[in-house]
Amino acid sequence: MLVGRYRNILLLLLGLLLLGVQAVKDEDSGPPPEKTLPWKFGMEPQVICVETGTTVIFDKTGSHHNVNQLTESEYNTCTGFTDTQGNSDNPVLYQADSPGVFYFACGVGSGFHCSNGGMKAQVTVTECPE
Numbered sequence: 773m774l775v776g777r778y779r780n781i782l783l784l785l786l787g788l789l790l791l792g793v794q795a796v797k798d799e800d801s802g803p804p805p806e807k808t809l810p811w812k813f814g815m816e817p818q819v820i821c822v823e824t825g826t827t828v829i830f831d832k833t834g835s836h837h838n839v840n841q842l843t844e845s846e847y848n849t850c851t852g853f854t855d856t857q858g859n860s861d862n863p864v865l866y867q868a869d870s871p872g873v874f875y876f877a878c879g880v881g882s883g884f885h886c887s888n889g890g891m892k893a894q895v896t897v898t899e900c901p902e
Contacts, residue, residue, distance in 0.1 A: 818893035
């Protein structure tokens with residue numbers, strides 16, 4: 773009977789220890805997630821899903837492009853650009869803090885890079901399926 777009591781106490785302590793480890797793990801989830809997208813003429817249009825809090829990185833290494841945020845209609849037609857000049861800013865970061873669907877494209881050539889170079893990305897911010 774005494775052995776059974778010690779076993780129960782040991783199991784209780786082990787359970788509490790495991791709960792404490794899980795709580796520490798939940799608090800220390802590490803750095804925020806990142807998703808890097810290639811950003812160069814001739815790329816495939818990107819359609820991605822990221823978790824809320826992800827930093828989306830538009831990697832323009834070695835190129836002279838830009839990144840415009842557009843409406844869905846502007847994205848589909850490669851129109852509505854506020855910036856049509858390339859630049860050397862690299863990388864371009866988008867902080868995905870709000871759920872929704874967001875649209876991005878290169879405006880160089882008044883949409884030529886978007887429509888003919890595949891330089892566009894649809895970013896869905898949500899709880900993504902695994």
